[in-house]
Amino acid sequence: MRIYLPLQPPILEPVQDSSYRYREFLPCKALEPYVACYWTVEFDASYGRRLHRIIPDGCVDIIFDLKAPSFSKGAMVAGFMTSYETIYLTESRASFGIRFFVEQARRWIGHSISELTGRTVFLEDVWGAEASLAVEQVQEAGSVQAIIGLVESMLLEKLRHHEYPVDPLIRSGLQHLYAGRGMLSVRTLAEKLCYSERSVRRRFQKELGISPKELANIVQFQSLLQELRKGTSSALSDLAAKYGYFDQPHFIHMFKRFYGLTPHRILKQDVRFLQS
Incomplete structure (x- = not known):
């Protein structure tokens, strides 16, 4: 049983809005010690803009832009947050995120977490060319369940072959x-x-x-x-x-x-x- 389950505002403040949808999905058993959840945000701008609130949750996220025109700029790493942030969504978007517990994040990101605190950088800046391939595969996967299956295969492969000991x-x-x-x-x-x-x-x-x-x-x-x-x-x-x-x-x-x-x-x- 998990003893820490971080939350974000859309879970606490569910809204009846057909233009905006936020969902969370639990990882497989093998990844539970590392991944808090996977999440998606879908927004249709034809209905007008919408406020999206993000709060500190003790995690680090990799975020894929499922509509990005460029694979090299199609994913970001959002570092540890220490205060809330509000964003007005004005353009249609579809995003898929992996939320890592902060103490485990370096294992997957392969980069100093302390340097990312309070920052957002392109995944390409920390993964190199591997980031573009990951974005391409995620965008082509199609359904959310297919994306989760693909991402979990990637993470399990890293778990088997890449060792980043946690302090x-x-x-x-x-x-x-x-x-x-x-x-x-x-x-x-x-x-x-x-x-x-x-x-x-x-x-x-x-x-x-x-x-x-x-x-x-x-x-x-x-x-x-x-x-x-x-x-x-x-x-x-x-x-x-x-x-x-x-x-x-x-x-x-x-x-x-x-x-x-x-x-x-x-x-x-x-x-x-x-x-x-």
Whole structure:
């Protein structure tokens, strides 16, 4: 059973809009430790523009543009995000994404994850000519299920033949953060890892380009979103206390920082959260 399941706004705020569709798909069992999910976005611009919101989820994505005219520029790597982003979709698009857990991303991308934090680069910049071939194959695959089958074959092949060892401290550190739903101080995390706080901070910064505290904040926030998705009758003040926020104002501040909206706005937009 997975202990960390990151969410994005379209899952939390489902909308009745025939021009816009966001879906997620789970990976096969062998890839579960590495891939959070596959996802697709389809948008028909003939109905007008649409706001697309992206929030920090503790992951790194490879994104294929299924309509890109150039194979060499048809895929991107989106690095670790530390704040929300909003994009107005104005042109029709179809995208397929692979969402990797941040501690596992280098194994597949073959490039320093710390250098990608807060950035988006062409996949060609990190994979070279292999990127164009991958884009061509993905675009020609057709259906989403066919794309998933193709992508999983690629990933499993890399798993068998390309070794990018994950730093043991980073791997163990993330497992502690996931299990603790992000509610661990750097001191407590360091004690669990049997390292000094300074060593833990330096290693996270070197390998991931982010501090352990910032990553813990994102895991904490995402863990709370999971509870909201399940439906809860708890008051916001109770949720804030349960997930380690000092008080409701602190909770609202962090929610706006990562989501761009207050939790009250989300609750009003989806009655499921009010009918637990």
